[in-house]
Every structure is written in structure tokens, then in C-alpha cells.
Amino acid sequence: MKVAFQGELGAYSESAVYSFFGPSAEVKPYKSFAEVFESVKTGDVKNGVVPIENSIEGSVNRTYDLFLEYDLKVCGEIILRISHCLIAHRDTKLDQIKTVYSHPQALAQCRKFLEQLNIEAISTFDTAGSVKMIKEEKLMDAAAIASERAAEIYNMTILAREIEDIKNNSTRFFVLNKQDSPYSGEDKTSIIFAAKSIPGALYQVLKEFADRNINLTKIESRPTKSTPWEYHFYLDFEGHRTEKQCQDALESIKDKTIFVKILGSYKAANKPNFNL
């Protein structure tokens, strides 16, 4: 079965697919995150891989919102080190480059490198798509910022590696499926809840986890859209939803929330090593 991701071939999300499913995984690119969710829902693909947060930029809001709209589960977590390359045509030299194309976040992450070279930065919709564009348009005085794999796929050359300003740059992805994963002993669980608007409501929910020594690894708030300044909370904690203390905590927060949606339990990803 194929694995869906958002972006062009060579996108960081595609690399995340291989790091989880192995190098022989069959990938299927989609234009939007919503199409990735939709393709898992309809059964076009069994799994999808979507970014959920970056260690520098923070949460990917669109992905968080889609988990409310779709009834899908998280069955896995991937943490991928992000390292940007400057990519151009084979005959192009570094001092010939006048313009660089990439996603605004990638451009921002390489700001110091670009300032040294004094080249114009132009925003595009994605990293790998920029490599494809400068190839197809035969832009000989331009470069793109993207992954090493994007250079391979489009048969282009890498003029510089690791050009990001902050080296410990990694992105966390969720693996989407119709079901979550069984207990592995090294699990995390993700939930969404809406707290009742009373003083200390969020605290009352967190107390149920703290009282059971369940470690929270992430908390994120997103506006409900229906009522201004009311929030949905997205919580990740250590443990599998079938473990006794997790079951108890999830049961006890039902009375303290407007709703709780369990996105699923999955084996926690290894964190990448940064040898800096």
C-alpha cells in the first residue's frame, strides 16, 4: 500500500516516509494536507505522513486543525533532522547565482547564509518544487534551497550543504491511519480536548495526569473558530491509552472537559543525534 505525503517528490515529508516505512515504501504525493487526510479516509492509501511541529518554527497549525475535521488516528511518530542544501544546475557556479527560490520557512532558516552571498530570496510554495522549477525553466543564474534528495531526484548539483543558521533543526511528523498502534512499552498518546470555561479548568485536566505521574511532552492551544477566545487543547503524554494509569486519567477528564478526542497511541520516535 502507498503512503501519502504533501509536496513534490524530494520534499522533507517524503524523506520522513522512508525513515519510518523503509527505503522500499511507495509514496504518493498530494498538493495539500487536507488531501492527505482525505486519501487515508477514503482508503486510496493506507497511511499518510504529515508534519506536526518543527523545532524552530513551532506547530503546523493546519495539521492540528485537520485532526478535528477528520476522524483519523495517529499510529506513529517520526522525528527527522532537517538540513538544507543550496541546489543549482550542474554548470552553475556559486558566484553566478543572483536569485534563490524556496519555501519562506526554509529561506528564513538560512538567512545568515544568504546575507553573506548577497543574493535575492524569492518565496515559493515548497522546497523540492523550487528545484523542479529552476530545472524546468532552465534558470542558470538561480538556486533553490531543498533537501539532498531533491537534488538527486531532479539530477541537479549541490553547491553547499547544511546552510541553515541553527543546526539543531528537526521536524516531527505523525503517521495517519484508520487505527492507532498496539502497546510497545515506549509509547506516547495524543488527545484533543476543550476545557470548560471556568477558572482553573485546564489545571483540573492536567492534575489528572500529574496525580498519576504521567509525563506531558507537549501542549498546544488552537482557537475553536466557532467562539472567539475559546481554545481546543492538544496534549501529548507518555504511555499507551490501554495502560491502567492512562485509562484512568482519560476516564477522569471526561467530567472536566466539553469533549475529549483520542488521536491514538504510538511508539515514540527516537530523537536525532546532533553532532555539532
Place this chain on the structure above:
Amino acid sequence: MKVAFQGELGAYSESAVYSFFGPSAEVKPYKSFAEVFESVKTGDVKNGVVPIENSIEGSVNRTYDLFLEYDLKVCGEIILRISHCLIAHRDTKLDQIKTVYSHPQALAQCRKFLEQLNIEAISTFDTAGSVKMIKEEKLMDAAAIASERAAEIYNMTILAREIEDIKNNSTRFFVLNKQDSPYSGEDKTSIIFAAKSIPGALYQVLKEFADRNINLTKIESRPTKSTPWEYHFYLDFEGHRTEKQCQDALESIKDKTIFVKILGSYKAANKPNFNL
């Protein structure tokens, strides 16, 4: 003294300035949020106004990050209803429009309206700047999405009002100053803290507020950038930092956090009425 904001004249941030400082306020536009912070720091302006969160899109991450980089205070809060207009040249009719320009968030918020008209949407850096651009470039078959005020300033016509899909759309702004505000009786306080990486660390901090019946109005997490998957928390609560129970809570969380930065206390904004 002038008030700094980010964007072109006619930006929603400029309207926020008038709603707080009155219609005779002198405004000074800057290109970036960082320049607004810098201008308050250097004393070029006494106050700056920056968006902090939108009721649909969520937090403005860049503003949150700048509060860590700069040692400025929050002395006021503004909540402004956002209502988008479709703006064009005086002789342009609705059925002549082939292209619409605006900031990607404004385009997204008017998606249903644009789909009905079947016109192409093109992303730009800001809303009011798009009005200025179609005026200067004399684009007679184009429109921009921006505020009513942007149409006035650039002497253009409004073809449609309230074109946003979700009507209860408002943005919350902070007023920047070198000092926060005195006690008013209807105050809020904003702080940033880093929780120690131990189970229940966040809970231990929130407990100090809950135990004193201090109502939390917002919690936001942002990556620290220095260490992947460690977060700074941004917390807003009801009360002034000089009130006894707030003083006690702020004192007691010092032992439970790596650092606490008090952004300031300010009079809470009135929430806009939505007559829908």
C-alpha cells in the same frame, strides 16, 4: 508621540492604533514586526501596536518570539473585529474581476466568497499593500481584499463588504511600551516562562494560579530554538501583578521554572459585539 505598527497605511494594525489611542493618534508604519519592537526600544516612538493572536488563525508566532528577544513591556490590549472588503478601481464592476490580491490569511478567510465568483487568488505580503499595488499598477480587472479604511486611503471603491466566511473574526493586539500600566481593577497580566523538564512541571506552575483562584485566559507554547522539543510557555491571567494573590503566584513559580519574564499588566480589552 507617534505609534508604530507593521504594514502599509490602511492595515488592520493601523485601525487597532486608533481604537486604542483615539482618531487623532499619529501613526508610523514599519515593514516588519522586529522594526516595531526596535523603534520602541530606541525611543523613536513611545508605543507600538502588534497583533498577538487571531480568533481563527491562532497565535502570531513571530510576535511571541520577539517578546523574548526584546525587553519591552505590554501596557495595553486591543481586540479588533476584522471585516474584509473587496476593493477595486472606481470604474471596475464585479463581473470584470479576473484576479484578487491579498495576504494569504485574508484570502483563506474569504475562500467561499472567492469560489462563488470563480476568480484567481494571488498571495501578497499584506492586505492594504495590495490595494496600493492595484491602484499604482492600474490593474482594472483586479481587486484586493483589505479593510474599509484601506479603500478610503487609496481612494478606491468597495465592491462587497463582510466577505469573510466566518463572521466572528477578531484579532487581539498588544500595545508595546517601556513600562506596563498601573492597576485599573480590570487587568490582565502576561508572562513567559520555561518549565523544568520533569514530569508535571507545567502542572506545578499552573497549580500556583489555580490554588489562588487566578483565572488563566491563554496558554501558548513556543519552541526554545536552542534545544529541540523544549518549550517556552506564554501565559495570560486575570489580575494585576501588584495584587497580592498575583504577587504570591509569581513569587512561588520562581522555584518551579528555569526563568520567568513578566511582560506586564494592562487593562483588559472589551470584546467586540458580533450582531450576527
